[in-house]
Amino acid sequence: MSVGFVMLVHEALHRAEEVARHLADHGCPVVIHVDKRVPKDTYLPFVDSLSDLATVKFSKRHTCEWGTWSLVAASQDASELMLDSFKDVRHVYLSSGSCLPLRPINDLIKYLESRPMTNFIESVTTEDVPWTVGGLDAERFTLRFPFSWKRQRKLFDRYVSLQRRLGFKRQIPEGLIPHLGSQWWCLTRQTLSAILGDPDRKIYDTYFKRVWIPDESYYQTLVRLYSNNIESRSLTLSKFDYQGKPHIFYDDHLQLLRRSDCFVARKIWSKADRLYNTFLNTQINPMQGAEPNPGKIDRIFSKAVERRTMGRDGLYMQSRQPAHGQGKGKTSAPYSIFEGFSDLFEDFDQWLSQAVSARVHGHLFAPEGVEFSGNQNVFAGALSNHAALRDYNPCGFLTNIIWNTRGERQCFMFGPRDNQEINWLIATDPNAQISVISGAWAVTLFRSNRNFSDIRREAARLQKIEAEHLDILRSQHVKARVRIWTMADFIDSRMEPLQAIIDEIGPRNVRRLTEAPRMRDLTGFGQFLQNLKNQGMHPHLMGDFPMGPEVENASYERKKPYLVK
Amino acid sequence: MSRLKQYRLRLRRKQRLIRAFRKSRQLSCVQNNTNRIEKDDVLLVCTLRNERIRLPYFMKYYRDLGVKHFLFVDNDSDDGSREYLMDAYDVSIWHTTASYRDSLFGVHWMNWIARKYCHNHWTLTVDVDEFFVFPFCDTRPIPALTDWLDNSGIKSFSAMLIDMYPKGPIDAQPYQDGQDPMEIAQWFDSGNYMLSKNHEFHNLWIQGGPRARLFFSDDPYNAPSLNKIPLVKWHKDYVYMHSTHMLLPRRLNYVYEKTGGEMASGALLHTKFLNTFVQKTEEEMQRRQHYAGSREYLAYHNRIKDDPELWCNWSEKYINWRQLEILGLMSKGNWA
Numbered sequence: 001m002s003v004g005f006v007m008l009v010h011e012a013l014h015r016a017e018e019v020a021r022h023l024a025d026h027g028c029p030v031v032i033h034v035d036k037r038v039p040k041d042t043y044l045p046f047v048d049s050l051s052d053l054a055t056v057k058f059s060k061r062h063t064c065e066w067g068t069w070s071l072v073a074a075s076q077d078a079s080e081l082m083l084d085s086f087k088d089v090r091h092v093y094l095s096s097g098s099c100l101p102l103r104p105i106n107d108l109i110k111y112l113e114s115r116p117m118t119n120f121i122e123s124v125t126t127e128d129v130p131w132t133v134g135g136l137d138a139e140r141f142t143l144r145f146p147f148s149w150k151r152q153r154k155l156f157d158r159y160v161s162l163q164r165r166l167g168f169k170r171q172i173p174e175g176l177i178p179h180l181g182s183q184w185w186c187l188t189r190q191t192l193s194a195i196l197g198d199p200d201r202k203i204y205d206t207y208f209k210r211v212w213i214p215d216e217s218y219y220q221t222l223v224r225l226y227s228n229n230i231e232s233r234s235l236t237l238s239k240f241d242y243q244g245k246p247h248i249f250y251d252d253h254l255q256l257l258r259r260s261d262c263f264v265a266r267k268i269w270s271k272a273d274r275l276y277n278t279f280l281n282t283q284i285n286p287m288q289g290a291e292p293n294p295g296k297i298d299r300i301f302s303k304a305v306e307r308r309t310m311g312r313d314g315l316y317m318q319s320r321q322p323a324h325g326q327g328k329g330k331t332s333a334p335y336s337i338f339e340g341f342s343d344l345f346e347d348f349d350q351w352l353s354q355a356v357s358a359r360v361h362g363h364l365f366a367p368e369g370v371e372f373s374g375n376q377n378v379f380a381g382a383l384s385n386h387a388a389l390r391d392y393n394p395c396g397f398l399t400n401i402i403w404n405t406r407g408e409r410q411c412f413m414f415g416p417r418d419n420q421e422i423n424w425l426i427a428t429d430p431n432a433q434i435s436v437i438s439g440a441w442a443v444t445l446f447r448s449n450r451n452f453s454d455i456r457r458e459a460a461r462l463q464k465i466e467a468e469h470l471d472i473l474r475s476q477h478v479k480a481r482v483r484i485w486t487m488a489d490f491i492d493s494r495m496e497p498l499q500a501i502i503d504e505i506g507p508r509n510v511r512r513l514t515e516a517p518r519m520r521d522l523t524g525f526g527q528f529l530q531n532l533k534n535q536g537m538h539p540h541l542m543g544d545f546p547m548g549p550e551v552e553n554a555s556y557e558r559k560k561p562y563l564v565k
Numbered sequence: 566m567s568r569l570k571q572y573r574l575r576l577r578r579k580q581r582l583i584r585a586f587r588k589s590r591q592l593s594c595v596q597n598n599t600n601r602i603e604k605d606d607v608l609l610v611c612t613l614r615n616e617r618i619r620l621p622y623f624m625k626y627y628r629d630l631g632v633k634h635f636l637f638v639d640n641d642s643d644d645g646s647r648e649y650l651m652d653a654y655d656v657s658i659w660h661t662t663a664s665y666r667d668s669l670f671g672v673h674w675m676n677w678i679a680r681k682y683c684h685n686h687w688t689l690t691v692d693v694d695e696f697f698v699f700p701f702c703d704t705r706p707i708p709a710l711t712d713w714l715d716n717s718g719i720k721s722f723s724a725m726l727i728d729m730y731p732k733g734p735i736d737a738q739p740y741q742d743g744q745d746p747m748e749i750a751q752w753f754d755s756g757n758y759m760l761s762k763n764h765e766f767h768n769l770w771i772q773g774g775p776r777a778r779l780f781f782s783d784d785p786y787n788a789p790s791l792n793k794i795p796l797v798k799w800h801k802d803y804v805y806m807h808s809t810h811m812l813l814p815r816r817l818n819y820v821y822e823k824t825g826g827e828m829a830s831g832a833l834l835h836t837k838f839l840n841t842f843v844q845k846t847e848e849e850m851q852r853r854q855h856y857a858g859s860r861e862y863l864a865y866h867n868r869i870k871d872d873p874e875l876w877c878n879w880s881e882k883y884i885n886w887r888q889l890e891i892l893g894l895m896s897k898g899n900w901a
Binding site: 241247271303311312318320326377378384388 | 701704705706708709712713716717723724725754755756757758759760761762769771772775777778781782783784785786792820821822823824825826827828829830877878879880881893894895896897898899900901
């Protein structure tokens with residue numbers, strides 16, 4: 001007999017009974033504290049059910065409320081009863097009714113026998129604690145907490161901020177250095193009796209009665225006074241989520257728990273029959289003598305917390321809808337937008353899809369309908385090409401298509417004819433790579449077979465839209481990777497900018513671009529612009545476009561204008 | 566929220582409760598086993614009409630998930646649905662011949678039943694063609710979820726509607742009594758859902774899926790709503806407003822995280838599109854008892870002559886809840 005269990009119980013008494021019986025059968029005395037809020041007609045049968053075991057005792061009942069001194073008082077009384085009644089207990093293990101031993105008790109006994117003087121208690125100074133809830137760590141020890149955090153939350157918060165404002169501070173008893181840690185410990189008789197028998201215990205108790213969540217700090221602090229042999233970790237596997245609530249283990253965690261090599265786990269769902277049946281009945285122990293190794297479980301639970309607090313970037317769904325300016329990414333992956341390229345170059349999308357390893361769409365936001373790559377009617381995620389459906393929620397359409405194609409970069413064409421509602425979304429999205437040849441839409445107009453008065457009106461409309469678009473792309477809030485050239489500038493040195501864009505996307509081949517996309521025939525375009533001017537419109541987004549046909553051809557022929565011999 | 570608005574919402578909630586009480590006179594109890602309901606039991610409330618063929622699988626599915634008691638409102642079935650449910654120890658039935666439409670598509674009836682019998686119980690409100698899927702539902706029953714929700718202080722759980730459909734014409738494979746409908750309607754749309762916020766009730770409004778894609782592509786505003794909050798720790802003062810899309814008090818509609826994280830959520834697999842739907846459409850053209858003049862049935866009926874196929878190249882084949890979670894249709898949140 002070397003380890004005794006102190007068990008704090010408040011619900012699922014039938015499970016507590018099973019565990020207590022299991023412990024007692026394997027030679028461990030058990031002292032049980034049952035919350036006073038458990039009604040008599042539940043409590044008495046519970047006591048009855050364990051009455052056949054001489055080594056199971058019940059301690060004085062306290063009314064327990066989370067975060068209050070009552071839990072420490074309960075464990076003190078139970079520990080004293082344990083130390084007094086079972087003289088050969090060397091270690092006292094504090095556990096709860098929802099704890100479950102994962103390894104045979106003999107294993108634990110052996111483990112503790114070979115470490116007879118070691119106290120297993122997580123005990124960390126307040127500065128080094130990352131897990132505290134509500135930002136209260138050092139202040140737990142210096143403020144007063146007369147109100148219940150669970151029932152009187154508003155009063156609690158207000159009183160805390162009032163004390164902060166007034167600069168109120170409680171005096172910490174001399175010699176105490178506040179430490180925090182998991183409330184589930186395993187202490188040696190020597191240390192525990194020293195804590196409980198200390199002549200100054202009254203002073204400490206009075207002090208800790210006003211500390212917030214003293215069960216996480218009372219033993220953790222006092223143990224530092226009496227022992228140098230402290231292993232600052234808990235033998236109980238117990239994980240907490242971001243609200244400070246313990247994660248619960250279910251039947252499907254069986255393998256995970258088996259492989260964790262931990263001695264005791266908390267908290268087990270009371271209806272997890274398979275876990276209880278397995279761990280309370282098996283004598284096979286695959287992990288003889290191994291050190292506890294909760295790494296894998298840690299990973300699963302920290303991932304869960306991350307999902308709850310950060311979520312998946314760029315996902316908009318029923319339970320994740322980041323408000324404006326909230327959430328890290330607006331979309332889930334980088335994508336590229338090309339404006340004016342398809343106007344200026346023939347079959348630009350074909351060329352692009354050969355040059356880069358990405359999915360190239362046409363004008364996704366075209367007024368006639370969505371131009372998915374390959375002219376599909378439906379695309380990833382069963383997105384429809386209907387303009388009305390897309391225009392019902394254009395930003396949602398964009399975030400959807402990026403989300404649906406995770407793993408494959410998307411490129412699409414855009415222009416002033418298209419739905420402009422996505423402007424602010426793309427401009428403020430760090431995932432967007434936007435390349436604009438301003439004014440290139442005029443080439444399409446130039447080549448169209450329409451009356452000049454129509455063309456003039458359309459040109460004025462498109463120019464206005466694009467000017468507004470460019471204003472947004474040049475605003476101070478832009479987070480996208482934006483490149484803007486006037487059409488004249490771009491024609492002047494078209495390989496260089498193309499190479500830069502392609503390099504950023506990730507070229508299909510490592511080699512440099514060998515073939516430029518074929519530019520449309522611009523003979524007469526200068527004159528076209530002049531005609532617009534003559535009609536009283538001012539096409540300014542194209543840049544300084546040369547007038548005569550000779551100049552155009554020259555610029556078309558020149559291969560590397562930046563090379564100086 | 567201004568006091569005035571707060572008060573106005575309160576009045577609306579009270580009005581709903583009064584209406585529920587008034588409509589309760591239309592219901593006559595056929596079988597009352599509610600005295601068997603025990604503390605902490607998970608309950609299911611359902612309104613049905615002529616769903617006999619679907620009932621065996623429906624009952625099995627939810628009994629296996631840990632639902633302890635079923636409360637049915639039978640809207641005058643004449644196909645033996647009521648007879649099928651009689652004598653089951655965990656079923657209570659109310660019968661009515663009143664208009665489904667006038668009771669706001671069953672909402673008033675359900676509100677009354679929930680108020681009377683579901684106070685302080687986790688209550689699942691679904692239709693007979695809706696199958697509740699939630700994180701870990703293949704290994705954990707609903708009480709595991711509800712215990713966890715209790716523990717986390719959450720009162721309502723969201724599960725969006727996902728329309729399931731078969732490949733090929735929807736009446737090609739007749740549904741058999743007791744069969745898993747997801748064997749036929751295996752496919753769904755994975756990523757064409759549109760979300761917006763309802764500023765009055767603060768719930769999310771979700772539209773999309775195959776019905777929006779095919780029947781409402783020119784009129785997306787009227788496409789069916791897919792947001793649902795079917796699982797609620799019921800309190801007698803709670804009311805559903807429109808179907809199970811939203812509730813009052815409004816805080817129950819906050820089933821989504823606004824700061825970037827994900828709350829836990831599930832899905833309702835909607836297996837409406839079986840061969841039975843074709844018959845229902847015919848009947849609905851006569852009765853006109855469904856939402857907005859049975860708009861949806863009408864849209865379908867208008868296209869039925871084209872023999873529409875809901876399936877497309879990008880349809881996703883249903884495997885399990887993990888697939889839905891990876892696709893981003895539901896989330897485990899911080900439940901692990």
